[in-house]
Amino acid sequence: MPMRFFQITLPLFIVYLVLTGNLTLPNLVVGLLVATGISVLLPPIELPPFSLARLPSFLWAGFRYVFVVAWDVLKGALSTARIVLDPQLPLNPGIIAIPSGSKTELGTALSAHAITLSPGEMVIAIDDDGVMYTHCLNVDDSARYKDEAQALRKNLLSKMFE
Amino acid sequence: MSIFLQVLAWVFLIFGTLMSLIGxxxxxxxxxxxxxxxxxxxxxxxxxxxxxxxxxxxxxxxTWKSLLLIFFVLMASPSVAHSIASAAYRTGIPITGNRDELATKLDNRPPKGLLLK
Incomplete structure (x- = not known):
């Protein structure tokens, strides 16, 4: 339980304080109650073990991940906007299977998150083997580049979590 | 506030509104x-x-509040899109287009194996 406190309750508490921006005693008490309540309601989750030696590389990979994802969001939004505004509506939708190649559930979840943010792709379902069934706006392009794109994501994610 | 920041903010405002409209x-x-x-x-x-x-x-x-909100929006929106799409597929809403690798997967094994973890 104390590990759970540092991994879930404390971050939630800090986020609550940042969002309310109010350090008076009543607000501290309410924030602590809300954070405790949420962490009790959450099902038990497995987080990777915390180690201080890996923290710098973890933070650096996380920092890079945020920028890669932000760039993907920008490209994704602009390409989707272009398709929407095109008078011909150049669509070729379909669902393809992309193996996540990650062993942990957290790794698969983050891969799915990154795919959904990247241009024209959205994960619909994940099966037991970690294969992500992805809906694409242009299925031929996505099928052609799926291995390269997934290798890049996996490389970055494995630096963070393995 | 400098005139540069003011112009930047207006550009963001117009671009954001335009993007919402395109959506x-x-x-x-x-x-x-x-x-x-x-x-x-x-x-x-x-x-x-x-x-x-x-x-x-x-x-x-x-300042920090809206940056935190941007972070949360970016974290939450794929999950929302995913869960709506997943629910739509499972209730059998047909998909436009002719390539569907999920359907062939479902033919081979019971749908139970598809449940999200």
Missing amino acids: VIGFVRLPDVYTRLHATGKVSVFGVVFLLLAADILTPLV
Whole structure:
């Protein structure tokens, strides 16, 4: 339980304080109650073990991940906007299977998150083997580049979590 | 506030509004629920991010708050799009287009294996 406190309750508490921006005693008490309540309601989750030696590389990979994802969001939004505004509506939708190649559930979840943010792709379902069934706006392009794109994501994610 | 920041904020404001508008147009024009989710889940979210950036500059009180909100929007929107798409697929809403590798997968094994972890 104390590990759970540092991994879930404390971050939630800090986020609550940042969002309310109010350090008076009543607000501290309410924030602590809300954070405790949420962490009790959450099902038990497995987080990777915390180690201080890996923290710098973890933070650096996380920092890079945020920028890669932000760039993907920008490209994704602009390409989707272009398709929407095109008078011909150049669509070729379909669902393809992309193996996540990650062993942990957290790794698969983050891969799915990154795919959904990247241009024209959205994960619909994940099966037991970690294969992500992805809906694409242009299925031929996505099928052609799926291995390269997934290798890049996996490389970055494995630096963070393995 | 410097004139440069002011202009930047207005550019963000206009761009964000434009993106939100395109998201709505996409919602009307695209053929099925899955492709529509691409428009609302990406273009509109991007619009919200730019509107928040503009608010960040124009109202100095909320600097870290709007950055945190952008982070949460970016974290939450794929999950929302995913769960709507997943629910739509499982209730059998047909998909436009002729390539569907999930359907062939479902023919080979019981649908139970598809349940999300």
